[in-house]
Amino acid sequence: GENVEQHPSTLSVQEGDSAVIKCTYSDSASNYFPWYKQELGKGPQLIIDIRSNVGEKKDQRIAVTLNKTAKHFSLHITETQPEDSAVYFCAADLDSSASKIIFGSGTRLSIRP
Amino acid sequence: DTEVTQTPKHLVMGMTNKKSLKCEQHMGHRAMYWYKQKAKKPPELMFVYSYEKLSINESVPSRFSPECPNSSLLNLHLHALQPEDSALYLCASSQKWSSGGYEQYFGPGTRLTVT
Numbered sequence: 001g002e003n004v005e006q007h008p009s010t011l012s013v014q015e016g017d018s019a020v021i022k023c024t025y026s027d028s029a030s031n032y033f034p035w036y037k038q039e040l041g042k043g044p045q046l047i048i049d050i051r052s053n054v055g056e057k058k059d060q061r062i063a064v065t066l067n068k069t070a071k072h073f074s075l076h077i078t079e080t081q082p083e084d085s086a087v088y089f090c091a092a093d094l095d096s097s098a099s100k101i102i103f104g105s106g107t108r109l110s111i112r113p
Numbered sequence: 114d115t116e117v118t119q120t121p122k123h124l125v126m127g128m129t130n131k132k133s134l135k136c137e138q139h140m141g142h143r144a145m146y147w148y149k150q151k152a153k154k155p156p157e158l159m160f161v162y163s164y165e166k167l168s169i170n171e172s173v174p175s176r177f178s179p180e181c182p183n184s185s186l187l188n189l190h191l192h193a194l195q196p197e198d199s200a201l202y203l204c205a206s207s208q209k210w211s212s213g214g215y216e217q218y219f220g221p222g223t224r225l226t227v228t
Contacts, residue, residue, distance in 0.1 A: 032214020
């Protein structure tokens with residue numbers, strides 16, 4: 001079955017610097033890759049997603065890249081701010097027949113002032 | 114509006130109690146989900162409803178009983194739970210349950226403690 005690995009598990013960056021979180025997936029049939037941000041005491045919030053027909057997508061300070069050949073996708077956050085501190089989950093759809101997604105293990109991002 | 118609401122926010126129940134969790138969305142979504150999330154872990158899928166019919170049950174114990182009374186509401190009935198069932202229970206919805214990878218929007222969750 002689909003397996004999604006996420007690294008690193010914790011990440012601490014200086015405010016204003018960039019943060020990169022990487023994920024790999026195992027099922028070559030996966031076509032949809034969302035990223036979620038979860039703040040303490042809240043539910044996961046969809047922040048950006050990418051589909052297999054696109055290599056890169058950007059939304060203000062957040063970008064996601066996808067390498068289907070290598071089965072890698074990454075989240076890039078530039079000019080980090082204190083409010084970016086949270087747990088980030090990558091995910092991939094299990095197969096192309098339904099909307100079931102499998103989550104990575106999560107990355108706890110801390111922004112140092 | 115991409116809001117999914119859940120009640121209650123917190124719930125403490127004994128192992129012999131019966132309680133229910135509620136979830137509501139008004140985005141016109143036709144797929145609704147229950148997830149369970151333990152501390153420092155990702156959400157784990159429990160159930161999926163598509164067009165008010167149960168489509169997926171991820172081998173969840175029968176002490177958890179889902180119900181979808183209409184396209185906007187999703188309930189999770191709890192009975193004879195165990196302490197290890199203590200977790201954050203998340204509801205989510207998406208436009209559809211089908212190929213194409215539809216965005217799932219999550220509610221804030223119900224923090225459940227079983228004593």
